[in-house]
Amino acid sequence: MNTRRDLAVRPVRNGRGIVALRGFRRGATVCRIRGRIVGADAVWAYWRHGNTRRGENCFRFDADRYLDPEGEIGAWANHACNPNTGIVKDARGLKLVAIRAIAAGEEVTHDYSTLLGADDVWTMRCNCGDADCRRTVRNVAKLPLAALRRYRRLGVIPRFILSTRA
Numbered sequence: 001m002n003t004r005r006d007l008a009v010r011p012v013r014n015g016r017g018i019v020a021l022r023g024f025r026r027g028a029t030v031c032r033i034r035g036r037i038v039g040a041d042a043v044w045a046y047w048r049h050g051n052t053r054r055g056e057n058c059f060r061f062d063a064d065r066y067l068d069p070e071g072e073i074g075a076w077a078n079h080a081c082n083p084n085t086g087i088v089k090d091a092r093g094l095k096l097v098a099i100r101a102i103a104a105g106e107e108v109t110h111d112y113s114t115l116l117g118a119d120d121v122w123t124m125r126c127n128c129g130d131a132d133c134r135r136t137v138r139n140v141a142k143l144p145l146a147a148l149r150r151y152r153r154l155g156v157i158p159r160f161i162l163s164t165r166a
């Protein structure tokens with residue numbers, strides 16, 4: 001995995017996003033999410049100060065901390081309702097893992113709901129273009145049952161998300 005050689009930030013369906021420059025096999029690590037670990041207060045401050053993009057880009061890291069990918073490629077990771085990667089947390093942090101084969105030229109996407117705990121009230125309009133687009137992205141507790149089961153089977157919902165309660 002060499003982020004600079006394997007991935008690029010390019011224009012995609014909705015603004016800019018991460019595009020694969022080579023193919024990835026199912027199960028391959030596509031990208032590590034690098035950035036700064038910040039508290040929920042820092043994320044709220046981005047919103048309060050009108051920097052909604054930066055707030056939206058933050059990845060939940062555990063029960064009360066977030067990973068702010070500002071300045072890193074992870075800041076361009078877009079949502080899709082039928083994504084080609086999933087979020088996995090390991091000892092080194094968060095990474096995007098291919099949940100199906102990815103071809104060169106494809107946008108690398110993940111499902112934001114897999115990092116939105118049941119206690120998370122944030123929602124987002126979606127225009128990902130998939131036939132099964134949910135239109136509104138909500139927290140993990142509101143995922144359609146089939147999607148929840150599939151993501152759980154694939155291991156792409158971190159444990160700290162599954163253990164959240166509304």
Ligand SMILES: [Zn+2]
Nearest residue numbers: 081126128133
């Ligand atoms: Zn969608």
